Each structure stands twice: as C-alpha cells, then as structure tokens.
Amino acid sequence: MTSYRPLHEGWTLTGGDISGVPAAVPGCVHTDLLRAGRIDDPYLDANETRLGWIGRTEWEYSTSFTATPGGRTDLVCAGLDTVAAVELNGEVIGETANMHRGYRFDVSSLLVDGDNDLKVTFKSAYSYAEGQRDRLGARPNAYDEPFNFIRKQACNFGWDWGPTLVTAGIWQPIGLETWSTARLAEVRPQVTVTGGVGRVELRVRLERLVESPVKITASVGGRTAQATVDGIEALLILTVDDPDLWWPRGYGDQPLYDLDVTLSSGSERLDSWSRKIGFRSARVDTADGGFTVVINDEPIFVRGINWIPDDVFADRITRDRLAARFRQAAEANVNYLRVWGGGRYESEDFYELADEMGFLVGQDFLFACAAYPEEEPFRSEIEAEARENVVRLASHPSLVVWTGNNENLWGHEDWDWKPALNGRTWGAGFYYDLLPRIVGELDPTRPYWPGSPYSGSPDRYPNDPAYGTTHIWDVWNTDDYTKYAAYRPRFVAEFGFQAPPTYATLRRAISDDVLAPDSPGMAHHQKAIGGDHKLARGLANHMPAHASFDDWHYLTQLNQARALAFGIEHFRSLSPLCTGTIMWQLNDCWPVTSWAAVDGDGRKKPLWYALRDAYADRLLTFQPRTGAPLTAGGPLTDIEPGAVFPPDGAPALVAVNDGRTPWTFGTTVTRRNLTGDVLATFHASATVAPGSSVTLTLPADVATPGDPRTELLATDTGTTWFWASDKDIPWPRADFTTSVSRAGDTTTVTVHASTILRSLTLFPDRLNPAATPDRAAVTVLPGESATFTIASPEPLDEAALTSRPVLRCVNDMGSTR
Structure with a gap:
C-alpha cells in the first residue's frame, strides 16, 4: 500500500545575514522571519518598503530526517515558490521554476539508513525574472515589475491594491511517498448528466514498477466498475440513475457523492483516491452574442464577486478563514466567485467549500495585465501547470468556467502594446490555442473562454459591452459612477469603486498620530495611481463638503457603497439582456x-451591506425609463444592446425576481418632501416570474418633482430615489432620539427620526474592533425609526455609540452635533 510521510518538521532558514532561523513548512520566508522577530510586520505603516531585500536574496531551507530505505520512494513537493534546487544528502535531485505546479523526484537510491539531509535552495525570483526578460526582450506590463517573466503569483510583485512582497519558500506540503508495483498517477473524472442519468467517465493513468496486471475498482452512488489493466491507462464508466442534481446556491441543494478508486494487485491494495463529486451540467450560452451561465439547463443570473488571494502569505489562509469569507459572500447573496488571474489556482479547501456551499466558480488561468512570452521555458511550464491544475480541479462541481487570462486581450488591443511588442510574442498562442486544447482534452465538460473581458470572437474588439463579457473601469478612472447607466452590457465581469478600510483596521495598521487622507500611513496604504484624486472626484460629484478625517472616512465608504449599488441595480434591471455582474472585489x-x-482584517465595509441589498433575490429599484430606448425596435422591456436611456429620465419602478417562485408584490410609492409631507401616491403591484423582471411606469404626478432638490420617492419597503445629489440637497440638521438595550452579546440601537436622516450608519468598530452591525446606510424618513443590531463581545459605551463619529448620517456635514 502506498504510504506518505510528511516532512514538515525541523526546518531552518538561512539567507543573507540570516542564519538558522526556525522555519515553518508549508510557509514562506516572510512569515518565518516575522515569527523570529527578524522583521517588522510588513502590513503595518510603511514597513513593506524596507523588506524589498527579501525578494532579492537567495534562501536555503534545510532539515534532517531518519529513514529506512526500501522499495520505491519519491520526494513529493506539492509547491515550491519558485526557482529552486532540491538536494538530498548533498546531491541535486531536481530544479524547479514554477510556483503553480508540483514536482516528484525518485530518491530511492539516495536515501540512507539513518539520518538524511534535505535542502531546498531558492534563487531570487527577481534575478530569475529579470534574466529571462533580458534574454527574451521586455514585454508591456501594467506595473514596473517582471512578474510576466516568472511562473509565480503575479500580485506578489505588488498591485493597485497589494504590497510588493516577493515571497520564497516551501509553500505547499512536502513529503516522502513509498510505493510498490504501481500507483495512481492521475485520476480524472468527467461527470455529465443526460436524460436523468449521471455518467462518470473515469480516466486513470498509472505509474508502474512491475508489468504484471493490476485491478482498478471505482464506486459512486452505489455503482461499481472494475478494470484489469496491463498498461498504464484505463477508462471506467459508471452510471447513476436519477442522481440528485447539484445546484448553485439559491437554485437548489448541493448533494455530493463519494467517488472512490482503489488500485490492487491480487489481494494487496496498492493505492487509493477519493473525492466528492456532484452531478450537474454546465455550459455558457453565447448564441445571441451574450454570455449566459446555464446549469442543469437553467439560465443563472450571475451575482458575482472577484476573488483575490486572501493574504499575501498563503500559509495564513486557513480553511476556517476561507469559510468565514465564504459565509460573508453567501450572506451578501453572492452566487459566483471569479478567481482572478493574477493570483493562484485556488486550493482544495477553497473548492471543497464552494462545492458544499453552492458557489459557482470561474477560474482564470494565471495571466494578468501584461504581455507574456511564449518561448521556452515558459511554454512547457505553462502547459505543465495547466494540465496539472485542470486535472486537479476537474472533479469539483462548483467550477463552471475556465478563462484564459485577465485583461490581456484588451491590453493588446487598447493599451498601446503593439508598438512596444514590435512583433514579439505576448500570449495569444496560449489563450487561443494551447489552453483551449488542454481544456478540450482534459476537461471537455466545461466551457473555456479566452479572456476577461472577451467579446466572443478574436475579430471583435475584446471589451465591447454589447457582446460577451466586459470590464467597466472608465467609471473609476475618469468618470462619475452615474455613467454605469449609459451601459447596456451583456455581462459585466469587473467594475468597482474604492474606499478605505474600516476604522479599526486603519488604526491597527497605521500609527499616524493624526489620520488624514494623505498622512504617511494612509498614503502608503493607497496603491492605486491617482487613487486619492479619484476618491476626491467622487466625493465632489455627490457629497457635501467635509471638515474632518472622520467625515472623509464616512463619506468615501458611503460613496463606494452607492456607486456599486447604482451599477448592480442598473445592470440587474436590464435582465435578460444583461445576465451577470461580478463586482471588483470581495476581499x-x-x-x-x-x-x-x-477589508484586509475581514471587516465589512458599508459596501458589503449595499451588496447584500443589491444582490437580493427580489429587488425593487427605481431606474430612469422615460419613453422607449433611443434605438430602433421593441417596447420598453425589449432592451437592445447599446440602447441608451436619458440619464435624467423619469424614474420607473423595476422589480427583479431571481427567486425560484413567482413573486407577487404590492408597494406604495410616495413622492415626498424632506419634511416628510406626502405630495403624491401610487400603489404599484405586479407578479414577476422567476428569473425575470417587470418595469412599472409611474404616473406623472409621482414621477415628476416639483422641486428636485427637496423631494424624493420612497416605497413602503425602503427603496428610495433622489433627483438631486446629496451635495445639492438642503439637508435639515439631524434631529433624532435613540434607545439602547443589550442582551447577551447583542446590543440594539433604535434611532427615532424627527427629521429625515440620510444614509444613517453605525460604526461600532470604533469602540470595539470586534463589534459588527447588521445594516448600514439606512435612509430614515421623519417620524420613522431604524433599528441596528450589533454583535459585540463586550458592552459598548452608550453615549459614544449614539453620537459622532460612531453614529453618522449625511445631514452631519456642516453640523456640530
């Protein structure tokens, strides 16, 4: 029987003037040095800037272990980061140059009886990448870093949201595997469902020491198949009648079946393999130029988030941490996770949790925002990593789309790459040839999409919102967020707006005596070029003037929440023309x-609460809908790609139903002034079929304001519409009373409004970093109340909890209350 012995103990780290530091395996240099007190926390203040030497240093990991040689023994390295030489007892047994794949070395002849010495030496990632760049010629890149010349997590080299901390180390398990006769080298299930029958085509590849026949046995769902194999490959087919189908969250349950495979010779069990699989079909419908994810023949409106690595240092991303983040996504009504191409092929923990919780996952191949050379050694390395990871992830029902790259097709077309490339390779051969061939060969049950964004044809502009998937970044970079309303996209795979993290997170990470938007620590923790200017532009377009950092912090977080809610609600109101949104970013x-x-400490920003509301199964939203689209053809509900509605059009009430049953609703829409007087009323009602939307035109006396600066629309379910921006509205001085109660670990705050309170928000993390509210940015009409429920392990100071800067509303600007 195959046996595995981890080699995770007794490691030490040496490099530069560092010698003999205890090392954790799996792990990396930075976390080892941090534990040893040899470096300051790179996440605090500007400590990151003093740690660049780590990525330019050669590092040696070494350990000793005892062994008793016998039979075939392999050293199995699941992941080495990145350019490494592996030595056993003084002899080099292998060299690596790819973080994204594993390696196996036969060490049978090198093991000695007794003590054995194992050493892994990591060359500087910078020196390797810069050497390859010098050899092959530079390629365009979004950042002045050589990440496109090494098969390593790109965002280790910094991003517009991430620090430059270039890691090295044994980042995945390492150990000895001893086996005899034969072993299961590769097990690849292809799971399909047709006509109520689940089918598993199980392809098995063996590695052999002996040429005698061996038996493979596979079982799933009470069915068993066997094959006697003389060679190294076998195909076993298992069918399950009427399997319980795996559905994405919100559409059904997520039943998983145990798939077990054993390899035996006579009565001896040689090896085994087990996974949980789900029976479901997955495809992308592009027949009309759009991009519709279809699961079990059911079109799914994607309510998605983009996912980046949850920590720079992978050894700190535990299963519990992923589970907490996934719960936050689930509670925000997310059903789709897009794994962005500048990070990693996500872990088994990630995919197992996605399977169990019903998330759909789109996995990018690891290319992002740069031209990548196609010459050797990169072509071979990329083929090897793609093959390994496609096989590794193919058993997971949550995985539904492979995507070739992030923004490289767009970059080649639109970012002035062509003159700089001057005919050199840039990755097209990977995205249009190599990767689709690998997916077609190894995982033909899943769709492959060449890039994000991509418009469905190499001959079409890759970021055309009328086709395929699109990224919308002009809003953040150059325009106001109301420009989202000018788009009629088929599927939005990236769009976003910035804000700082929560106050408790800022105060943990930044020691500036006085916080300001441009204080040293704040400036260091803003990585986007011109980011602060863009934040200021967003505030100037919408918000009243602010007088303090506390005001700025509240308003920037509120503006971020408003921007994403505006975009998501607009895109969802275009269903079925638009079939999905993936906001940038969850984490x-x-x-x-x-x-x-x-944020980076796992705390929810106001955006999270806006996301939860905008992604609700059933959504009521006011949208400008004056007349028919300004293009030929169709009634109002038949929205054509590229159609434009007047941005100042009269609001209509749009009801969107992503639930699985019809939604019959009734709500009263009122036009009011700021003092709460009802100026006009309309009772709106409709039945909305599952997976569809209904647009209700409001009567003119409701939809037309007498004074746009002092009037609003409101439903009795809390949906509001303001004709003017907050900066142009004469908000009354906030007048309210509060009541506070506590039971167990929960504090309840009820705010009773005497005046309108715009975007009332509680920030209890200012009092206790562990305190979390249940809602944010609630507009309370005069005479009404809003209740906040706060989870907090300790009682909170009631006076502080009910006053600034903990309790905030837009009315505060210019007020001294």
Whole structure:
C-alpha cells in the first residue's frame, strides 16, 4: 500500500545575514522571519518598503530526517515558490521554476539508513525574472515589475491594491511517498448528466514498477466498475440513475457523492483516491452574442464577486478563514466567485467549500495585465501547470468556467502594446490555442473562454459591452459612477469603486498620530495611481463638503457603497439582456484602501451591506425609463444592446425576481418632501416570474418633482430615489432620539427620526474592533425609526455609540452635533 510521510518538521532558514532561523513548512520566508522577530510586520505603516531585500536574496531551507530505505520512494513537493534546487544528502535531485505546479523526484537510491539531509535552495525570483526578460526582450506590463517573466503569483510583485512582497519558500506540503508495483498517477473524472442519468467517465493513468496486471475498482452512488489493466491507462464508466442534481446556491441543494478508486494487485491494495463529486451540467450560452451561465439547463443570473488571494502569505489562509469569507459572500447573496488571474489556482479547501456551499466558480488561468512570452521555458511550464491544475480541479462541481487570462486581450488591443511588442510574442498562442486544447482534452465538460473581458470572437474588439463579457473601469478612472447607466452590457465581469478600510483596521495598521487622507500611513496604504484624486472626484460629484478625517472616512465608504449599488441595480434591471455582474472585489489581502467589500482584517465595509441589498433575490429599484430606448425596435422591456436611456429620465419602478417562485408584490410609492409631507401616491403591484423582471411606469404626478432638490420617492419597503445629489440637497440638521438595550452579546440601537436622516450608519468598530452591525446606510424618513443590531463581545459605551463619529448620517456635514 502506498504510504506518505510528511516532512514538515525541523526546518531552518538561512539567507543573507540570516542564519538558522526556525522555519515553518508549508510557509514562506516572510512569515518565518516575522515569527523570529527578524522583521517588522510588513502590513503595518510603511514597513513593506524596507523588506524589498527579501525578494532579492537567495534562501536555503534545510532539515534532517531518519529513514529506512526500501522499495520505491519519491520526494513529493506539492509547491515550491519558485526557482529552486532540491538536494538530498548533498546531491541535486531536481530544479524547479514554477510556483503553480508540483514536482516528484525518485530518491530511492539516495536515501540512507539513518539520518538524511534535505535542502531546498531558492534563487531570487527577481534575478530569475529579470534574466529571462533580458534574454527574451521586455514585454508591456501594467506595473514596473517582471512578474510576466516568472511562473509565480503575479500580485506578489505588488498591485493597485497589494504590497510588493516577493515571497520564497516551501509553500505547499512536502513529503516522502513509498510505493510498490504501481500507483495512481492521475485520476480524472468527467461527470455529465443526460436524460436523468449521471455518467462518470473515469480516466486513470498509472505509474508502474512491475508489468504484471493490476485491478482498478471505482464506486459512486452505489455503482461499481472494475478494470484489469496491463498498461498504464484505463477508462471506467459508471452510471447513476436519477442522481440528485447539484445546484448553485439559491437554485437548489448541493448533494455530493463519494467517488472512490482503489488500485490492487491480487489481494494487496496498492493505492487509493477519493473525492466528492456532484452531478450537474454546465455550459455558457453565447448564441445571441451574450454570455449566459446555464446549469442543469437553467439560465443563472450571475451575482458575482472577484476573488483575490486572501493574504499575501498563503500559509495564513486557513480553511476556517476561507469559510468565514465564504459565509460573508453567501450572506451578501453572492452566487459566483471569479478567481482572478493574477493570483493562484485556488486550493482544495477553497473548492471543497464552494462545492458544499453552492458557489459557482470561474477560474482564470494565471495571466494578468501584461504581455507574456511564449518561448521556452515558459511554454512547457505553462502547459505543465495547466494540465496539472485542470486535472486537479476537474472533479469539483462548483467550477463552471475556465478563462484564459485577465485583461490581456484588451491590453493588446487598447493599451498601446503593439508598438512596444514590435512583433514579439505576448500570449495569444496560449489563450487561443494551447489552453483551449488542454481544456478540450482534459476537461471537455466545461466551457473555456479566452479572456476577461472577451467579446466572443478574436475579430471583435475584446471589451465591447454589447457582446460577451466586459470590464467597466472608465467609471473609476475618469468618470462619475452615474455613467454605469449609459451601459447596456451583456455581462459585466469587473467594475468597482474604492474606499478605505474600516476604522479599526486603519488604526491597527497605521500609527499616524493624526489620520488624514494623505498622512504617511494612509498614503502608503493607497496603491492605486491617482487613487486619492479619484476618491476626491467622487466625493465632489455627490457629497457635501467635509471638515474632518472622520467625515472623509464616512463619506468615501458611503460613496463606494452607492456607486456599486447604482451599477448592480442598473445592470440587474436590464435582465435578460444583461445576465451577470461580478463586482471588483470581495476581499483584500492586507489592510489597504481598495475596491473590496470586506477589508484586509475581514471587516465589512458599508459596501458589503449595499451588496447584500443589491444582490437580493427580489429587488425593487427605481431606474430612469422615460419613453422607449433611443434605438430602433421593441417596447420598453425589449432592451437592445447599446440602447441608451436619458440619464435624467423619469424614474420607473423595476422589480427583479431571481427567486425560484413567482413573486407577487404590492408597494406604495410616495413622492415626498424632506419634511416628510406626502405630495403624491401610487400603489404599484405586479407578479414577476422567476428569473425575470417587470418595469412599472409611474404616473406623472409621482414621477415628476416639483422641486428636485427637496423631494424624493420612497416605497413602503425602503427603496428610495433622489433627483438631486446629496451635495445639492438642503439637508435639515439631524434631529433624532435613540434607545439602547443589550442582551447577551447583542446590543440594539433604535434611532427615532424627527427629521429625515440620510444614509444613517453605525460604526461600532470604533469602540470595539470586534463589534459588527447588521445594516448600514439606512435612509430614515421623519417620524420613522431604524433599528441596528450589533454583535459585540463586550458592552459598548452608550453615549459614544449614539453620537459622532460612531453614529453618522449625511445631514452631519456642516453640523456640530
């Protein structure tokens, strides 16, 4: 029987003037040095800038272990980061240059009885990448870093949300595997469902020491198949009648079946392999030029988030941490996770949790925002990593789309790459040839999409919103977020707006005596070029003037939440023309001002609450819908690609139903002034079929304001519409009373409004970093109340909890209350 012995103990780290530091395996240099007290925390203040030497240093990991040689023994390295030489007892047994794949070395003849010495030496990732760049010629890149010349996690070299911390180390398990006769070298299930019958085509590849026949046995769902194999490959087919189908969250359950494979010779069990699989079909419908994810023949409106590595240092990303982040996504009504191409092929923990919780996953191949050379050694390395990871992930029902790259097709077309390339390779051969061939060979049940964005044809502009998938970044970079309304996209795979992290996260990470948007620590934790200017532009377009950092912090977080809610609700209101949105981004890898809804310490920003509301199964939203689209053809509900509605058009009420049953609703829409007087009323009602939307035109006396600066629309379910921006509205001085109660670990705050309170928000993390509210940015009409429920392990100071800067509303600007 195959046996495995991990080699995770007794490691030491040496490099530069560092010698003999205890090392954790799996792990990396930075976390080892941090534990040893040899470096300051790179996430705090500007400590990162003093640690660049780590990525330019050669590092040696060494350990000793005892062994008793016998039979075939392999040293199995699941992941080495990145350019490594592996030595056993003084002899080099292998060299590596790819973080994204594993390696196996036969060490049978080198093991000695007793003590054995194992050493892994990591060359500087910089020196390797810069050497390859010098040899092959530079290629365009979004950042002045050589990440496109090494098969390593690109964002280790910094990004517009991430620090430059170039890692090295044994980042995945390492150990000895001893086996005899034969072993299971590769097990690849292809799972399909047709006509109520689940089918598993199980392809098995063996590695052999002996040429005698061996038996492979596979079982799933009470069915068993066997094959006697003389060679190294076998195909076993298992069928399960009427299997329980795996569905994405919100559409059904996620039943998983145990698939077990054993390899035997006579009565001896040689090896085994087990996974959980799900029966479901997955495809992408592009027949009309769009991009519709279809599961079990059911079109799915994608309510997605972009996912980046949850920490710079992979050894800190535990299963529990992933589970916490996944719960945050689930509670925000997310059903789709896009694994971005500048990070990693995500872990087994990630995919197992996605399978169990019903998330759909789109996995990018690891190319992002740069031209990549296609010459050797990169072509061979990329083929090897793609083959390994496609096989590794193919058993997971949550995985539904492979994507060739992030923004490289767009970059080649639109970012002035062509003159700089001057005919040199840039990755097209990977995206249009190599990767689709590998997916077609190894995972033909899943769709492959050449890039994100991609418009469905190499001959078409890759970021055309009327086709395929699109990224919308002009809003953040150059325009106001109301420009989202000018788009009629088929599927939005990236769009986002920045804000700083929560106050507790800022205060943990930044020691500036006085926080300011441009204070040293804040400036260091803003990685986007011109980011602060863009934040200021967004505030100037919408928000009243602010007088303090506390005001700025509240307003920037609120503006981020408003921007994403505006975009998502607009895109969802275009269904079925638009079939999905994937906002940028759910998570952060460190404490930073960024586009994330959950900050680097795992705390929810106001954006998270807006995301939860905008992604609700059933959505009521006001949208400008005056007249028919300004293009030929069709009634209002038949929206054509490229159609434009007047941005100042009268609001209509749009009801979107992503639930699985019809939605019959009734709501009263009122036009009011700021003092709460009802100026006009309309009772709206409709039945909305599952997976569809209904647009209700409001009567003119409701949809037309007498004074746009002092009037609003409101439903009795809390949906509001303001004709003017907050900066142009004469908000009354906030007048309210509060009541506070506590039971167990929960504090309840009820705010009773005497005046309108715009975007009322509680920030209890200012009082206790562990305190979390249940809602944010609630607009309370005069005479009404809003209740906040706060989870907090300790009682909170009631006076502080009910006053600034903990309790905030837009009315505060210019007020001294």
